[in-house]
Amino acid sequence: MAYETEDHETQYCFPAINSSCIKGKCSRHEYNIMYAFVSLLSAWTVFLNLLVIISISHFRKLHTPTNLIILSLAVSDLLIGLVMPIEATRLIGMCWYFGDTICGLYLIFISVLFSASLTNLVLIAVDRYVAVCHPLLYPQKITMTKTLTSICLSWVCSSAYNTVFVFNSGYTDISQRTDVMIFIWRVIDLLLGFIFPCMLIITLYLRIFYVVHQQVKVMNSLKGGKSVMDGSMKKKSESKAALTLGIIVTVYLLCWIPYYVCSISVTSSTTINLLTWVVYTNSGLNPLVYALFYPWFKKTVKHILSRKIFQPASSLVNIFTEHQL
Numbered sequence: 001m002a003y004e005t006e007d008h009e010t011q012y013c014f015p016a017i018n019s020s021c022i023k024g025k026c027s028r029h030e031y032n033i034m035y036a037f038v039s040l041l042s043a044w045t046v047f048l049n050l051l052v053i054i055s056i057s058h059f060r061k062l063h064t065p066t067n068l069i070i071l072s073l074a075v076s077d078l079l080i081g082l083v084m085p086i087e088a089t090r091l092i093g094m095c096w097y098f099g100d101t102i103c104g105l106y107l108i109f110i111s112v113l114f115s116a117s118l119t120n121l122v123l124i125a126v127d128r129y130v131a132v133c134h135p136l137l138y139p140q141k142i143t144m145t146k147t148l149t150s151i152c153l154s155w156v157c158s159s160a161y162n163t164v165f166v167f168n169s170g171y172t173d174i175s176q177r178t179d180v181m182i183f184i185w186r187v188i189d190l191l192l193g194f195i196f197p198c199m200l201i202i203t204l205y206l207r208i209f210y211v212v213h214q215q216v217k218v219m220n221s222l223k224g225g226k227s228v229m230d231g232s233m234k235k236k237s238e239s240k241a242a243l244t245l246g247i248i249v250t251v252y253l254l255c256w257i258p259y260y261v262c263s264i265s266v267t268s269s270t271t272i273n274l275l276t277w278v279v280y281t282n283s284g285l286n287p288l289v290y291a292l293f294y295p296w297f298k299k300t301v302k303h304i305l306s307r308k309i310f311q312p313a314s315s316l317v318n319i320f321t322e323h324q325l
Contacts, residue, residue: 002231004230006286013242014114017095019024032256034088035088038085038087038088038092038277039085041081041084041280041284042082042084042085043081043283044081044083044284045077045078045081045280046078046081048284048287048288049074049075049077049078049081049283049284049286049287050078051287051297051300051301051304052071052286052287052290052297053074053075053078054300054304054309055072055297055300055301055304056068056070056074057071058300058304058309058314059300059303059315059319060315061296061318061319061320062296062300063144063315064141064144064289065127065142065144065146066124066127066128066131067149067244068096068144068148068151069120069123069127069151070124070290072116072123072151072154073117073120073121073286074286076113076114076116076117076120077283077286077287078283080110080113080114080117080280081283081284082276083109084280086106086224086278087093087110087280089277091273092273104166104167107161108159108163108166109164110157111166112155112158112162115161115251116158117200117283118156118194118197119154119155119157119158119197120154121197121201121248121249121252122200123150123151123154124245124248124249125200125201125204125205125245125249127142127147127310128204128205128208128245128246129204129205129207129208130142132158132208132211132212133207133208133211152191161192161193163291165185165189165193165292168185185262186264186315187264190260190263190264194260201249202249205246205249208246209246212267218290244290244293245296247293248286248289251282251285251286251289252282255278255279255281255285256279256282259276259277260277262275287300296319296320299319300319303317
């Protein structure tokens with residue numbers, strides 16, 4: 001894994017210390033390409049998620065429990081985009097220049113961000129489940145206060161869990177790190193931090209789409225009537241929201257499952273590093289889903305980029321039409 005120059009000299013992370021880590025074996029041209037890719041991915045992720053954050057924060061019509069969770073998801077994705085250049089130094093250059101203490105804090109921070117993303121998806125699944133399967137209870141069960149409390153608890157729990165995980169898995173102290181310890185903690189993390197939340201999400205969405213299917217059959221059997229049409233539009237709106245957010249969950253699983261499978265099995269570091277960047281790419285994909293399926297997001301982006309949000313009472317603008325979410 002040594003990095004060699006044209007003179008075939010081994011390059012160390014700290015040139016004056018021959019016992020330091022050896023840089024990755026890449027040519028300068030390959031380094032430039034990889035760092036350029038990471039820079040573009042980071043800028044893309046930060047910019048798009050910033051648009052989501054501004055949209056939901058500024059426009060009052062978007063101040064709903066569901067969008068509050070989407071806002072929390074966008075915050076975690078934006079922070080992931082900001083740390084991508086640091087991750088590039090670690091994964092591409094095979095070097096860490098910031099010391100053991102910063103290394104431990106960084107691992108905790110990045111783990112919290114990824115964990116918070118998954119817990120936000122769980123909250124979204126619960127929100128959609130109540131909205132579609134128990135619509136009459138939704139206004140009482142899912143309020144802004146309860147949603148905000150749930151989001152704060154999810155971040156606190158993610159922080160506590162990942163702090164314990166990082167300090168007990170040997171990642172912060174190389175002298176205490178063993179292959180068996182790392183494997184055991186990876187299995188624990190796989191079960192508690194991925195499989196269980198994902199099974200919960202999948203179960204809720206299967207129930208949602210079953211109920212939606214049954215509701216469509218009932219609506220098709222009814223004829224005419226304004227109340228029926230209004231109910232049909234509301235059901236269609238809730239179903240579309242569930243479908244859109246279900247796509248976000250699917251994209252998340254497609255990005256994460258290969259990484260977890262390979263992290264447990266015996267796989268080359270090159271494959272793990274590649275799949276790690278697939279995981280990071282997920283943070284830049286969520287806003288694309290909003291752009292494709294949420295007409296309101298396209299409208300808010302136009303308002304933001306044209307600087308109309310600086311106009312008086314711009315937060316009160318109605319960004320919906322009757323057939324939109």
